[in-house]
Amino acid sequence: MQVKEAAEYIQSKLGAYAPKIGLILGSGLGDLGDQIEDAVYLPYEEIPHFPRSTVEGHAGRFVIGKLEGKDVMIxxxxxxxxxxYAMRKVVLPVYVMAKLGIGTLVITNAGGGMNRSFKAGDLMLITDHLNMTGDNPLIGPNDPELGVRFPDMSRAYDPEYIALAKKLAGEVKGVDGETLVLQEGVYAGISGPTYETxxxxxxxxxLGGDAVGMSTVPxxxxxxxxxxxxxxxxxITDMAIGDELEPLTHExxxxxxxxxxxxxxGLVRAFVREVQA
Known part of the structure; x- marks a missing residue:
């Protein structure tokens, strides 16, 4: 019922937009939402059943409009x-986006690099994850309208999308003019809010983790x-090597x-432009 009511409210605000691509922007990465053309802004607190985003670096709203000529929902x-928040509340927006017709979801986050070949400032394509949060949003009664009781997770991170992102990386350059070099690896999701010992x-x-963070897995x-x-x-915002750990702040x-x-x-815009969603 919460999914249905939230989706109906958002649908009433969409106008002519029919987004098939959704994006979740993590800490410090929300500026992409400011590049949306002809944007419609929906603060979370105005949407039925939605909680509020309380973390610095998170604007706390949906931005719906055009990106690279395609309808998107950010x-x-x-x-x-x-x-x-309960896990079911944390993941409510994903169910709502699916209800609204989203078929492709780009999920981003800021995380600590545990792979010694990484460096702060790298981007890592997530190939798999470790759920170390101590919870699972699917625990409890299953609603068959949302999905099956035992969903498969063998292709949770789409291999074709990973291949497309790697292909597009060569055309993305930073402010220093250097071409983007993408890392790949396993994301370890923890509950937080403490950083790791x-x-x-x-x-x-x-256990096989290459990066660690407090979101995304649910x-x-x-x-x-x-x-x-x-x-x-x-x-990758910092290096999280156990033997070389230094104090870290959210700032x-x-x-x-x-x-x-x-x-x-640059990478996300290129992906949105090229993906067949």
């Missing part, structure tokens, strides 16, 4: 488990439940994300 900021980072790296689980195709991108994370924005925006 979440400028997201909800997190650590904000105190050195021992926790060693554990996550040993949203991707629900995207799979909703049969959406997903491209996941992590902005530092947002600062590096801001520096990386030209490459990030």
């Amino acid at each position: 979440m400028q900021g997201r909800f997190h488990y650590y904000e105190g 050195p021992a926790e980072l060693k554990m996550l790296a040993t 949203e991707v689980i629900v995207a799979s439940h909703s049969r959406l195709r997903v491209l996941g991108i992590t902005c 530092q994370v947002v600062k590096v994300a801001n520096m990386t924005k030209p490459k990030f925006i």
Whole structure:
């Protein structure tokens, strides 16, 4: 019922727009939402059943309009488990976007790099994830209108979308003129809000994690439940090596994300332009 009522409200505001591509923008990456043409803005607090985004760097609204000539629906900021919301509330927007006809979802985040070959400022295509949040948004009664009881997760991050992003990377340049070099790896999703201890980072790296963050995993689980195709991108904002860990603040994370924005925006715009959604 919450999905239906929220979707009906948003639908009433869409006008002629019929977006098939959705985007979730993480910490410090929301500026892409300001590049939408002929935009319609919907603050989350105006949408039935939606919570509020309380994190710095998250504008807390949907932006609907044209990007690269295509109708898109952008979440400028997201909800997190650590904000105190139930998992079902955290993932509500994904169900709503699916209800509105979104078939392709680009999910972005800021994360710490655990792979020693990475560096702060890199972009990592997510190939898989580790759910270390301690919860799952599908626990509880299943609504067959939303998806099957036991959704497959073998292609949660669409291989064709990953290949397309890698192909497009060569045409993306940063402010320094350098061509974008994309990393690939496994995203370890934790609950937060504390950053990880050195021992926790060693554990996550040993388990196969290449980057770590406090979002994305619940949203991707629900995207799979909703049969959406997903491209996941992590902005590596700091190096999270257990043996070399230094103190970190959210302000530092947002600062590096801001520096990386030209490459990030260039890649996402190229993907939206070329993807067959």
